[in-house]
Every structure is written in structure tokens, then in C-alpha cells.
Amino acid sequence: MLLEKSAIKTKRDFENIIVGGGIAGTAAAYFLAKSGCEIALCEQFDLNTQASGRNAGSLHGQIQFEAFHQMGMEWAKSFLPALKFMADSLDIWGSLSAELETDLEVFRNGGLMVAETKQEMDLLAEKVRLEQTLGIAAELLDGNQLREKAPYISEKMLGAAFSPIEGKANPLLAAPAFAAAAKKHGAKIFTGVTVHSIVKDGDIYRLTTSDGEFTCKKIILTSNAGLATLGKNFGLTLPITDEPVQVSVSEIIEPLVKHLVYFSGEKLTFKQAKSGSLLIGGGWPARFNSEGIPVFNPDSLRSNMRVAVKVVPSIAPVRIIRTWIGVGNGTPDQRPIIGEVPGYKGAYIGMFPYMGLSAGPLLGKVLAALVNGEQVDRDLQPFDISRFN
Ligand SMILES: Cc1cc2nc3c(=O)[nH]c(=O)nc-3n(C[C@H](O)[C@H](O)[C@H](O)COP(=O)(O)OP(=O)(O)OC[C@H]3O[C@@H](n4cnc5c(N)ncnc54)[C@H](O)[C@@H]3O)c2cc1C
Structure with a gap:
């Protein structure tokens, strides 16, 4: 510029x-x-x-599981106005490429927050019920419904929360x-x-x-x-908090992942870009060097990939070509x-x-x-x- x-x-x-x-x-x-x-x-x-x-380009429209799990229902209720704000913003994303006369690579095929345990499924069910009180489209899928929608997800997953308004864009x-x-x-x-x-x-x-x-x-x-x-x-x-986190991009592969995918057991966001590359993140931390500068954390990369392969096993042979760091900013609530x-x-x-x-x-x-x-x-x-x- x-x-x-x-x-x-x-x-x-x-x-x-x-x-x-x-x-x-x-x-x-x-x-x-x-x-x-x-x-x-x-x-x-x-x-x-x-x-x-x-950032990772996810268009979020559901309550994030980690915060829900850690801070509970009262926090989630207090977050609802922010969730509504995001959901309404996703509506704008839907027509933004036309408005700005640029292909922003917006896809809104929905987001799947997959669960591996009964306890995670129960929490997802509570979360979905809360989101529905806002009139936000959200539903709970059992294992069969999940595999019908997303055959690429591991058979070990019991089900998922599905948010049809979610997707991705090119940041x-x-x-x-x-x-x-x-x-x-x-x-x-x-x-x-x-x-x-x-x-x-x-x-x-x-x-x-x-x-x-x-x-x-x-x-x-x-x-x-x-x-x-x-x-x-x-x-x-x-x-305002500063948290340096990592996102990784893979080599280009055939179309595989249609949705924005999260895992309720550990940190993960996962999607496939228009180019065919997989974008894998979810808030895994970078580490600080001796000068206090955030730098690549190989342990986080390994953990991030372990979780990604657990959720989508067929990506195990896919090569990661780059990992980058960004500083995410938060507020306490x-x-x-x-x-x-x-x-x-x-x-x-x-x-x-x-x-x-x-x-x-x-x-x-x-x-x-x-x-x-x-x-x-x-x-x-x-x-x-x-x-x-
Ligand atoms: C790794 C990572 C992954 C993420 N993934 C997602 C995701 O998938 N989906 C999602 O919705 N969000 C995601 N986020 C969060 C999202 O990127 C941020 O919330 C969003 O970009 C914030 O936008 P902003 O314009 O407020 O801030 P910024 O993009 O940080 O812009 C603020 C600007 O202000 C400038 N500035 C600051 N101080 C001054 C000054 N004194 N004078 C002049 N300029 C100044 C800075 O240089 C900066 O360019 C992610 C964030 C990170 C770091």
C-alpha cells in the first residue's frame, strides 16, 4: 500500500x-x-x-468449546450478545465479495465441532440449546449424521455440533x-x-x-x-491480553474438507482453503525467545498435527509447508x-x-x-x- x-x-x-x-x-x-x-x-x-x-480465516458463529468448558454456562450466557454480533457479521460476509468487488474466497458450508466422548457430547448439547435460544441455527449431530455430512471425520468421533452459518474467508x-x-x-x-x-x-x-x-x-x-x-x-x-499463537498451512491436496472443523477435546480449527491447502490451527501457542519475541514452537506444531490427524486420519501423509505466528488479542470476559x-x-x-x-x-x-x-x-x-x- x-x-x-x-x-x-x-x-x-x-x-x-x-x-x-x-x-x-x-x-x-x-x-x-x-x-x-x-x-x-x-x-x-x-x-x-x-x-x-x-489469522486462520475461520468465520465463527458458535460459542468456542474451550471457553465454554472452562468458564461454564453463566459465562456462555453473558457471551450471547457477542455471539449474536458474530452471527450478524457472518451475514455481511455472505455478500461482501460482491459489495467490495473482490473475491474474498468466502465459503459458508458450516462448521462442525466434533466430540469424542459422551461427556463432550453432553456439553455440546447444552451449548447448542443455548445458541438456539438466540435463534441461531445450530444442531447436534449423532455419529451417523456426522459421517453422512462429513465422511472424512474419524469414525471414533461420536457426533458434533453443527453450525450452518460458519465457514471461511481469505484474511x-x-x-x-x-x-x-x-x-x-x-x-x-x-x-x-x-x-x-x-x-x-x-x-x-x-x-x-x-x-x-x-x-x-x-x-x-x-x-x-x-x-x-x-x-x-x-x-x-x-x-487487553496478547497471546502469540501458530497457524500452519499444508501442501495443496485434492478437495477433502468441506467444513470448518473444530474438536471439543483439544485445540483445533481445520479447514481447506480455496487453493486446496489445509489450514490447521486452533490457538496452539508460539514460544518466546530469550529476547521475549514470539517464535515458532515445534512442540505446539506436533500437538496441533496430532489433534488434526486424530480428527481427520486421512491427512496423516500430507506435508505442512509453513507455520506462522500471529498475536491474538483478548479481553477477560x-x-x-x-x-x-x-x-x-x-x-x-x-x-x-x-x-x-x-x-x-x-x-x-x-x-x-x-x-x-x-x-x-x-x-x-x-x-x-x-x-x-
Ligand atoms: C493466529 C491467529 C489466528 C486467528 N484466527 C482467527 C480466525 O480464524 N477467525 C477470526 O474471526 N479471528 C481470528 N483471529 C482473531 C482476528 O485475527 C482478530 O480478532 C482481528 O484481526 C482483529 O482485527 P483488528 O482490526 O481489530 O486488529 P489488527 O488486525 O491487529 O489491527 C490493528 C492495527 O492497529 C495498528 N496500530 C496499533 N497501534 C497503533 C498506533 N499507535 N498507531 C497506528 N497504528 C496502530 C496495528 O499495527 C494494526 O495493524 C486470529 C488471530 C490470530 C493472531
Whole structure:
């Protein structure tokens, strides 16, 4: 993405500035620019180089089993507004390629969370019942139904939770497509510009950046891992966690895996990309080197592959060609942070933890509505910033 040097020299005062060029920031830029707003986006590196460009491309629409298992039913109930948010965002994904005029390789064949034990099946049944209370399409499959739908799954699996709304997209394409469409609608995108500090000065916000001062009337923070630091400018202490995890890609094989596959016994997400490669992840941790930098963890790779082969035995001979690391960002309750910063009119935060690719398009749309002073079609109270402050 080109650094718009001429634009930097000629204009630094904007109505609205977004900080962060991942899926959330570029989606917000697109919806704001499309609605006729003057918008600039500042990204410290290049677009889509952090979580949004390093994730596994799963489009999630069910409660994740590990969190459900560890935190239980009360937590799961508190997560329902976030689940509804993701499910509604998946609807946007369904028509996003057409809207952005780019093939984002979106497939929505559904997701299977497979179980190996009776105890896992019982928990999946509870989870499905809860999801159904939201009106989200989810069903429990027994072993026969599972094998009919997905013959490639191991015969040892007793059944699965099936979410027909889930699928996958290509994360390398989505944020750049949002940014390109935003530019077509007049948005200015500044890459290589780090926002160091933000100060409210009367009705405007003054941003001190690595490229001089920018000003705006409204500021939208979609800086994800960078939110904890930028939040301090607003007196906020945001408990955002950083977890480096690994994803692996295989050589290209014949079409085999039609669904997004998870395993309720151990960490796994598994799918086949449009190219034919298998994408295998699920949150296995990278390790830190002596300088504290996350690097490849061979033990995690071995464990990840062991689980993948357990669930889909026929992939045992398939070769992995690359493993990469991305830093996933979370919140303690796994709910997003969305809304206006208390006491700072015109300053907004948008961050969706762990599954922010899935939620990104709707997050962008909601942020645009907030900035435009429009009615948002859902209660944002569960996502309120002040729950942490
Ligand atoms: C390995 C991995 C796998 C994942 N798998 C999935 C998945 O399959 N499905 C799914 O839905 N989600 C997945 N996620 C989560 C998802 O990738 C993130 O939730 C989502 O990308 C967050 O998007 P974002 O735009 O908020 O943040 P980011 O993509 O992190 O973008 C924030 C941007 O802000 C910039 N920034 C920060 N501070 C500043 C500053 N001071 N000045 C200027 N710019 C700044 C950063 O450089 C960055 O580009 C995964 C994450 C990881 C790491």
C-alpha cells in the first residue's frame, strides 16, 4: 500500500480519523467513506500486517468449546450478545465479495465441532440449546449424521455440533479490499504513521504521530493490541491480553474438507482453503525467545498435527509447508469493547477479541453508525468500555 506522502504534506486536518489498519479499521473506513464522511486512517506499519492478516480465516458463529468448558454456562450466557454480533457479521460476509468487488474466497458450508466422548457430547448439547435460544441455527449431530455430512471425520468421533452459518474467508484479501473500496469513496489511508498520543483540545483531537500532528473532530480507535497504550490518553486501563499463537498451512491436496472443523477435546480449527491447502490451527501457542519475541514452537506444531490427524486420519501423509505466528488479542470476559469513550465526546473504540475477523465487517458498520450519530440496531451495553474502568 502506497504511503500517501503528498496527502500528508497538504492535509492533516480531518473530520474523522481511524487509528489502525486491520479488518476493524478498514471496515469502519469503508462504511464511513461510503456514507459520505471525510475520513483518514493511520496505520503504523502496512495495512493488514497484524492479527487481521495473520489469522486462520475461520468465520465463527458458535460459542468456542474451550471457553465454554472452562468458564461454564453463566459465562456462555453473558457471551450471547457477542455471539449474536458474530452471527450478524457472518451475514455481511455472505455478500461482501460482491459489495467490495473482490473475491474474498468466502465459503459458508458450516462448521462442525466434533466430540469424542459422551461427556463432550453432553456439553455440546447444552451449548447448542443455548445458541438456539438466540435463534441461531445450530444442531447436534449423532455419529451417523456426522459421517453422512462429513465422511472424512474419524469414525471414533461420536457426533458434533453443527453450525450452518460458519465457514471461511481469505484474511489476506479482506482488509485490503475494504481499504481499496474506502479509498474509492474518498478515504485517505496513511501507512507507516504511528500515533503516539492523542489530546483533546476543545472540540478537536490532536494526534502526535511519527509524521507530525494530525487533527480531527472524531477519532476511532481500532488499534487492537495498541489499544492498551492509546487508551491511557483517555484515562482508560484496558485489560487487553496478547497471546502469540501458530497457524500452519499444508501442501495443496485434492478437495477433502468441506467444513470448518473444530474438536471439543483439544485445540483445533481445520479447514481447506480455496487453493486446496489445509489450514490447521486452533490457538496452539508460539514460544518466546530469550529476547521475549514470539517464535515458532515445534512442540505446539506436533500437538496441533496430532489433534488434526486424530480428527481427520486421512491427512496423516500430507506435508505442512509453513507455520506462522500471529498475536491474538483478548479481553477477560471475551466480549468486545465497542462504544464512545466515557467523558470524551467523539472518541470511539472498536475491538472484538479472538474472533475479530468474523466480527470485523459488522464492527466497522456499527462504528460508522456511532460516528454518524445513527441508531445502532442492537444493545451495545454488554460491550461498554466502562465495565473495565
Ligand atoms: C493466529 C491467529 C489466528 C486467528 N484466527 C482467527 C480466525 O480464524 N477467525 C477470526 O474471526 N479471528 C481470528 N483471529 C482473531 C482476528 O485475527 C482478530 O480478532 C482481528 O484481526 C482483529 O482485527 P483488528 O482490526 O481489530 O486488529 P489488527 O488486525 O491487529 O489491527 C490493528 C492495527 O492497529 C495498528 N496500530 C496499533 N497501534 C497503533 C498506533 N499507535 N498507531 C497506528 N497504528 C496502530 C496495528 O499495527 C494494526 O495493524 C486470529 C488471530 C490470530 C493472531
